[in-house]
Amino acid sequence: CIDFLTRKEWQEELKSLCDDIANYRQLESDSLSSPRPPDRESKKIRDIAVGKLKAVYGGSAVGKSYKELKKTPMMVDAFQNESRKYIEATTSRDLGEQLNKFVVALSRTASG
Secondary structure (H helix, E strand, O other): OEEOOOHHHHHHHHHHHHHHHHHHHHHHHHHOOOOOOOOHHHHHHHHHHHHHHHHHHOHHHOOOOHHHHHHOOOOOOOOOOOOEEOOOOOOHHHHHHHHHHHOOOHHHOOOO
């Protein structure tokens, strides 16, 4: 079963992801003047946010602002008419083929 976000829910998630990345950048900037670099947890949060943005927008998403990303076309079939989609498959290959349109494949983006 795949549960889809509404556009509003995605906009909230997108804002949160961009804030996570901005917070890490601020920690990196602050660490230039202090002896302590950003901690592992902050880096992990930033890495997760970057991964999600790349999955939805491709590699070109990294470095873009929230406002820029709101205008950027998504690489996945993100919003459906229904909020939930059930998928049945008898093999992992069949499942992968059905899920493929909902995730970014490396072949679909040269930068990602």
